[in-house]
Amino acid sequence: MSLEIDISDDPEGKRIALNGKLDTNTAPQLQDKIDEYLDAGARTVVMDLRRLEFLSSAGLRVIFKTKKLMDRRKGKFLLVNLQPQVRRVFEIIKALDGMNVFASQEEMDDYLAAMQHKVLAGED
């Protein structure tokens, strides 16, 4: 079982779409890709887990590490489209607290629009 990693440019930063299994064997691949593509210019990283079938603790570690990186950069790390079995992994270790998790793309877009509005309002 393998993992397809698709990293594309987003207006705000990077969008990482995962397809397949994120486990001990594939986690290093994802880590390498993230190290390679996530430059300092990326303000927002969206991880789309719509097609992620399996998530192990090794995969969780990479996700947490990415979140930590974005926190340090004062950027945003968003998780979207968590499938039930993936969401359950997060829930068991109670790791969703403090994470920006969205059930759907619309929900996330609304959130991002609101954030933008807040920023603009702050500038006024």
Next chain:
Amino acid sequence: MSLRGFLSLGARLSFWIALPGALVLISLLATNYYLSRNLLKDYVGELARTMAASTAYRLATVFDRVSENADALASFVSSVDMDVSQIKASIRAILGNDDHIFGMTVALEPHLLYPGIGRFSPYYYRKDGAFAYADLASADYDYETWDWYARPKAANRPLWSEPYLDTGGGGVLMTTYSAPIRSGSEKRFAGVATADIALDWLQGVVKAIHIADTGFGFIVSRDGIVIAHPDAQYNMMPVKTLLGEPANPASPESNPAKEDREAPRYFYSACRDQPGMCWTAVESLGETGWKVFIVAPERELISDIRALTIRISVVAAAGLLLLPLMVVLITRRLTRPLGLLAQATRDIGAGNLDAGLPAPVRQDEIGALTTDFTSMRDSLKDYLVELRETTAKQQRLESEIRIASDIQMSMLRGAGHADVAQESYQLFALLRPARSVGGDLYDFHCEGNELYFIIGDVSDKGVPAALFMAKAITLYAGALGDGLSPASILARMNDALCRNNEACMFVTALCGCLHTRSGELILANAGHLPPLLKTSRQTAELAVEGDTALGLIENPRYRDVSLQLPADSLLLMYTDGITEAFDPRGEEYTEQRLLEFVGAFRLMRPKPLGDALIGDVEGFSADAEQSDDITLLLIRYGEP
């Protein structure tokens, strides 16, 4: 062995070179023999014809002169009025003039030309170098009955007689030319003037005919009687007895016995006196009606060609025998480096990488092979050195990991396999890492009536997880002495684990404390799978709400959950190595199956249940690789 290989290569080459060579030579020789034979056939035929013609010409010259002399005598006798002595003198004069004439006579019709002369035939012939005389008009000879007289008389024209043995004078085999003597204006037959040719002269002519060793010639009369043959025994015999059956009787050329005075003919037939075929040429001999036969045996002439062919064949065969030898020698010379290479290959195969390699001799395929082989050997050498280093490194690493594994196991109570039986509780713990070292952990500690325990699972597996596990289990042991509740222990551990956790490692843990007298249980859950509780009535998941796993965030909230264990109940804690064990098809073991297995198990004993559960998981996984560390912690509350 290598030498035999080269020989067989040489032999193969020799065979494939010699075979077409032999075929070419054989076809060349056969063609040569066939063409030569054809050429020779034509040549022999031509030779026979030429010989026949020249012999005929030579005889014709003599015969012409002889017949001219007889003609002259006849004309002389008829035109000039001569007496007997004048006639005799004329005969002698002509005889003296022409050596080829054996004898001559003038024979007259009685009283016709010379009324005064009756039967008259004075015959002069050669005898012992002088002239002899015989009177053929004598009663015992009676010339008028002999062919030489009767036939020209009947035909009234000049004629050559058939050969005959004359009894009148010479007593030799002879032929006679008879020229009619004519009388008066009406040209009445008045007698003949004759000239004899002794056949022993012809014998000399035919004896002089030679073609190769056994070719010969003979002369045949008009009536098919052999006149002169080198072998005198055939003289006076019919020619048919001499000639073999014609090769092609249908051909007009093939019947020499037939009267035919036309152009010279020749034919090809089986030889009569020797095996094989003979060319026979036939040439007519002018007015005599005789024929000259020249016989040329083909076999004798062809035997030269045959001898030549055999000689060439011997040379060719010698060459063909020499050819394989040369090929073998050349092949051996060419493949000598291959033999050395083969030897070197065996040496290298046996592990001697410093085996001597032949230096490339020639710039050919074998030279290139030798060069490539050398570079291959060198690469192999380098590779082996590298491999040795890598292997050594790996072995070092493995031994380090083994030691690390021992150290890790020594951190666990019972070194990963604990079985404790006390008055009021029994405990069974098992830890089986997926690799040499793992990230699962368990620990337990009894303080008076309180049994503290923990089961944990570090994210990921292998060495990083093992290091984090060591930290976590050390932190747990450190927190135990201070009389903290399970939630406080987790909080303290989390504080320490969060610090400088750049790798974002985390550990889920279920921490608890059982009062072994009262059965009161306090549990705190840091993101771990909830435990199962098996009682005599049912088996169910204990709802112990989890908080955040250890190491992820600072200052999370951890809660103690209190509950009372019924007597004779069994608490089962595990890591996801059990529920996420995969079978060969990739299916998970699942919590459902775990629940069913534990519920169906009859004995309320930690060790038998633990062993059976592990056995079931192993049976489920079958050949599939263990995907994650497996840990079980079973605590039974109750008397043994």
